[in-house]
Amino acid sequence: MAQSQRVPVLAMKGITKQFPGVLANDRVDFTLEQGEIHALLGENGAGKSTLMKILYGLYGADSGTISVRGQEALIREPNDALRLGIGMVHQHFMLVQQFTVAENLVLGSEPRRRGIFLDMNAAVAKVKEVSEQYGLAIDPNARITDISVGMQQRVEILKALLRGADILILDEPTAVLTPQEVSELFAIMRNLQARGKSIVFITHKLKEVMAISERVTVVRRGRVVGSLDTSSTSVDELARLMVGRDVELVVEKGPAHPGEEILVVDDLNVLDARRLPAVRGVSLSVRGGEILGIAGVDGNGQTQLVEAITGMRRCASGRVMLAGKDITNSEPRRLFESGVVHIPADRQRHGLILDFSIAENMVLQTYYRPPFSVKGRLNWEVIRSEARRLIEEFDIRTPGEDVPAGSLSGGNQQKVIVARELSRQPELVIAAQPTRGLDVGAIEFVHGRLVEARDAGKAVLLVSLELDEILALADRIAVMYEGEVVGVLSRDEATEELLGLMMAGAARGSDPDASEVATG
Amino acid sequence: MSRPRNGGLWQELRVPAAAVIIGLIIGAVFMAMTGANPLTAYGALLSGCFGKPVNISETLVYINPLIFTGLSIAVAYRAGLFNIGAEGQMIVGMVAAAVVGYAGTGLPRAIHLPLTILSGALAGAIWAAVPGYLKARLGVHEVVNSIMMNYIALYLSHYLVNGPIKDPQVIAPYSREIADSAKLFRFFGGFRSEFRVNTGILIAVAAALLVYYVLYKTTTGYEIRAVGANADAARYAGINVPKAMAVSMLLAGSMAGLAGAVQVCGIQYKFLDLFAFEGFGLDGIAVALVGKINPFGVVGAASLFGILSRGAQMMQGIAHVPKQVAGIVQAAIVFMIAAEGLVEGWLSIPGLSLKKAGKAQKEDA
Numbered sequence: 030m031a032q033s034q035r036v037p038v039l040a041m042k043g044i045t046k047q048f049p050g051v052l053a054n055d056r057v058d059f060t061l062e063q064g065e066i067h068a069l070l071g072e073n074g075a076g077k078s079t080l081m082k083i084l085y086g087l088y089g090a091d092s093g094t095i096s097v098r099g100q101e102a103l104i105r106e107p108n109d110a111l112r113l114g115i116g117m118v119h120q121h122f123m124l125v126q127q128f129t130v131a132e133n134l135v136l137g138s139e140p141r142r143r144g145i146f147l148d149m150n151a152a153v154a155k156v157k158e159v160s161e162q163y164g165l166a167i168d169p170n171a172r173i174t175d176i177s178v179g180m181q182q183r184v185e186i187l188k189a190l191l192r193g194a195d196i197l198i199l200d201e202p203t204a205v206l207t208p209q210e211v212s213e214l215f216a217i218m219r220n221l222q223a224r225g226k227s228i229v230f231i232t233h234k235l236k237e238v239m240a241i242s243e244r245v246t247v248v249r250r251g252r253v254v255g256s257l258d259t260s261s262t263s264v265d266e267l268a269r270l271m272v273g274r275d276v277e278l279v280v281e282k283g284p285a286h287p288g289e290e291i292l293v294v295d296d297l298n299v300l301d302a303r304r305l306p307a308v309r310g311v312s313l314s315v316r317g318g319e320i321l322g323i324a325g326v327d328g329n330g331q332t333q334l335v336e337a338i339t340g341m342r343r344c345a346s347g348r349v350m351l352a353g354k355d356i357t358n359s360e361p362r363r364l365f366e367s368g369v370v371h372i373p374a375d376r377q378r379h380g381l382i383l384d385f386s387i388a389e390n391m392v393l394q395t396y397y398r399p400p401f402s403v404k405g406r407l408n409w410e411v412i413r414s415e416a417r418r419l420i421e422e423f424d425i426r427t428p429g430e431d432v433p434a435g436s437l438s439g440g441n442q443q444k445v446i447v448a449r450e451l452s453r454q455p456e457l458v459i460a461a462q463p464t465r466g467l468d469v470g471a472i473e474f475v476h477g478r479l480v481e482a483r484d485a486g487k488a489v490l491l492v493s494l495e496l497d498e499i500l501a502l503a504d505r506i507a508v509m510y511e512g513e514v515v516g517v518l519s520r521d522e523a524t525e526e527l528l529g530l531m532m533a534g535a536a537r538g539s540d541p542d543a544s545e546v547a548t549g
Numbered sequence: 550m551s552r553p554r555n556g557g558l559w560q561e562l563r564v565p566a567a568a569v570i571i572g573l574i575i576g577a578v579f580m581a582m583t584g585a586n587p588l589t590a591y592g593a594l595l596s597g598c599f600g601k602p603v604n605i606s607e608t609l610v611y612i613n614p615l616i617f618t619g620l621s622i623a624v625a626y627r628a629g630l631f632n633i634g635a636e637g638q639m640i641v642g643m644v645a646a647a648v649v650g651y652a653g654t655g656l657p658r659a660i661h662l663p664l665t666i667l668s669g670a671l672a673g674a675i676w677a678a679v680p681g682y683l684k685a686r687l688g689v690h691e692v693v694n695s696i697m698m699n700y701i702a703l704y705l706s707h708y709l710v711n712g713p714i715k716d717p718q719v720i721a722p723y724s725r726e727i728a729d730s731a732k733l734f735r736f737f738g739g740f741r742s743e744f745r746v747n748t749g750i751l752i753a754v755a756a757a758l759l760v761y762y763v764l765y766k767t768t769t770g771y772e773i774r775a776v777g778a779n780a781d782a783a784r785y786a787g788i789n790v791p792k793a794m795a796v797s798m799l800l801a802g803s804m805a806g807l808a809g810a811v812q813v814c815g816i817q818y819k820f821l822d823l824f825a826f827e828g829f830g831l832d833g834i835a836v837a838l839v840g841k842i843n844p845f846g847v848v849g850a851a852s853l854f855g856i857l858s859r860g861a862q863m864m865q866g867i868a869h870v871p872k873q874v875a876g877i878v879q880a881a882i883v884f885m886i887a888a889e890g891l892v893e894g895w896l897s898i899p900g901l902s903l904k905k906a907g908k909a910q911k912e913d914a
């Protein structure tokens with residue numbers, strides 16, 4: 030190494046971390062230069078979050094050293110990290126939902142009046158000051174429950190900055206963001222960088238790595254396999270380094286052969302939790318053998334539409350038909366039994382029981398049926414061997430089927446859900462953000478499975494905030510804006526620009542029914 | 550086991566064992582401060598619990614109901630419910646067993662005994678069904694209702710034993726003695742043996758096995774656990790959340806009811822007027838939590854609590870430790886076990902650097 034090189038702001042050397050049955054980090058070296066944005070890339074379960082949690086003092090390393098600004102540091106808990114100016118925004122946020130933005134921000138270091146009284150005005154003022162300083166506009170008095178995920182993330186970033194972070198760890202910050210929010214986040218990151226902050230940025234999106242980082246470190250199965258300058262690498266090279274083989278970044282799929290209408294939604298109206306109209310007069314149909322994509326900016330009624338179809342939320346009016354049968358407001362179990370499967374958008378809240386083992390999670394909808402149980406008695410042999418089969422088939426990285434789902438890496442948690450749902454012989458697949466948090470290899474796999482389901486004559490309803498995903502998979506695309514379907518396009522008509530305009534409410538597509546005739 | 554843990558029994562027991570030891574040390578410090586000799590006191594605890602055969606028998610008598618109430622709390626807790634009503638469910642269990650045990654006089658033992666025991670379980674279940682139903686159907690929080698049901702049970706039993714079911718032969722507010730055909734056998738000697746330990750302890754262990762079986766081997770138990778661990782995800786998966794809650798409450802109530810029935814059929818042979826809650830239900834909460842909501846853990850925790858409670862009395866009686874200090878010793882141990890994370894942290898302090906050094910060497914080699 031060149032002698033003239035500056036002292037890196039952070040140097041992790043020989044970090045090793047063993048979990049029961051998994052070597053999560055294997056002698057990892059990682060350096061972060063002052064003022065750089067450094068992408069950390071790797072497959073699901075490669076050990077990225079673990080490495081960063083060690084840096085932040087959440088896990089203790091089995092061996093290895095950490096130096097901050099040239100000084101060897103002992104980081105035993107997050108407070109140690111914070112003192113060293115290290116802040117972290119987690120993959121799964123850690124905010125108190127019922128508190129306001131300002132309350133969350135000062136939690137743990139509340140400004141006080143006369144020693145004991147919480148000085149909320151000072152807190153709000155402080156929040157305003159810091160958020161203006163970094164160009165992170167936010168309303169300090171809004172409740173966390175009421176603000177978007179993108180805003181919640183800003184709160185997390187602000188929280189780290191307020192505590193004096195110079196080194197900022199962002200663990201998959203873009204996984205939960207809309208494209209607009211991603212570009213806003215990037216602007217914030219650049220701004221922070223301009224003010225001398227150094228940033229570790231974890232992502233699975235290679236485009237994002239190319240767009241924002243100066244350097245990129247790739248980990249595979251707990252080991253560093255490369256540390257490169259972003260300018261001298263390419264998306265393909267990164268994908269290959271990450272997965273260890275060539276990856277198809279575009280889905281191979283032939284033309285659709287649409288059959289009978291499987292799902293018909295007719296003039297559906299749904300209210301949201303505050304009893305305001307969230308879905309307004311939506312009519313849609315999905316045929317067997319096609320993928321209907323629903324595009325839209327987050328919060329335009331997609332969530333409530335899916336909830337209504339899957340029986341999780343009452344329809345105020347309108348009808349939902351499955352293969353000619355009325356399933357409006359049916360119990361979820363009846364829907365499953367008639368062949369509906371559902372990959373919910375919020376995996377930790379709705380898709381998994383984190384305290385349950387993988388095996389237990391794999392039979393969440395089917396546990397009461399043979400062969401998983403007979404006359405009310407669970408057959409653990411069968412349940413566990415089925416789990417082992419799915420772990421194998423879907424390449425879920427885990428030491429075994431008995432570990433709690435909560436101990437899996439984020440992407441592997443998602444794979445558990447996808448495996449469970451797609452293995453259930455569906456007629457209709459409802460997939461909301463099915464690849465959120467997955468690595469390129471896993472995305473390739475899940476996309477392949479969705480196309481396979483389509484080609485087997487199943488109906489697939491895909492809800493995604495990512496236009497890339499919609500454009501890659503969908504045969505027809507419905508755009509939602511403010512609770513309405515503002516147009517249904519065939520794949521050929523759809524361009525990124527047109528969809529963007531429609532999603533912003535600036536253009537309407539052709540009449541939904543007309544376009545159906547055109548493609549049907 | 551549905552979910553064998555890595556690390557084995559020692560890993561599971563390491564923290565509770567350390568907690569007990571730390572609790573004993575804290576207790577010793579307190580006793581020393583108040584002028585009692587900790588060694589004499591702990592000697593009294595041990596000899597009082599285990600010194601003579603009859604002491605062992607009495608300790609088991611104390612442990613017996615705690616197993617049931619601990620199971621009761623644990624089952625409800627698995628569904629995410631807090632069954633603070635075990636106290637009242639146990640009272641109605643006692644009353645029901647006392648009534649059936651007397652009224653069924655003349656029935657053959659093979660029918661009368663099970664009938665009496667089950668009537669207690671049924672009464673407890675009915676008592677738990679009220680808050681269970683209100684919670685499942687209307688979402689009313691179970692704690693408030695359970696507490697009210699406790700008072701209703703207490704005063705109702707008070708009324709009954711001073712009136713309708715009172716034994717007219719005696720002045721004291723007792724119910725009539727149950728028939729011999731409804732009494733549980735004592736292991737040593739007849740129904741008047743001073744060794745009061747009886748087959749009720751076997752029923753308690755069987756109940757723990759049953760609860761384990763239900764929770765981990767049946768679909769009903771799966772539903773209960775799913776609802777308790779993540780009700781949202783359970784609902785998304787099509788599990789009937791209110792039903793699972795209701796079932797767990799019924800099971801919880803029947804466990805507490807069994808506590809009462811076994812107390813009547815094995816120890817008291819009648820219902821004795823209560824002037825206040827006996828506290829088995831409340832202790833059951835601590836037992837369940839210390840036992841990590843696991844049926845076998847509950848048996849272990851109930852044993853610990855039984856020993857501590859009886860030991861506290863013995864420390865008072867033999868070593869003249871003030872009652873309050875004995876209570877502090879007990880509380881210190883419970884607190885240490887409950888504050889598991891704290892103890893775990895302490896355990897890792899000296900071990901941490903050792904472990905790190907050891908592993909680092911291995912890596913280098």
Ligand SMILES: Nc1ncnc2c1ncn2[C@@H]1O[C@H](COP(=O)(O)OP(=O)(O)OP(=O)(O)O)[C@@H](O)[C@H]1O
Pocket residue numbers: 048049051052053071072073074075076077078079080120426427436437438439440441466
């Ligand atoms: N608390 C834990 N207990 C046991 N195993 C764990 C724990 N946390 C992580 N692991 C395991 O360590 C490995 C690395 O996990 P980690 O969360 O670091 O992956 P990741 O690279 O962040 O993946 P993803 O992209 O999916 O988030 C995984 O195999 C995971 O199962």
Ligand SMILES: [Mg+2]
Pocket residue numbers: 077078079120200438439440
């Ligand atoms: Mg991660």
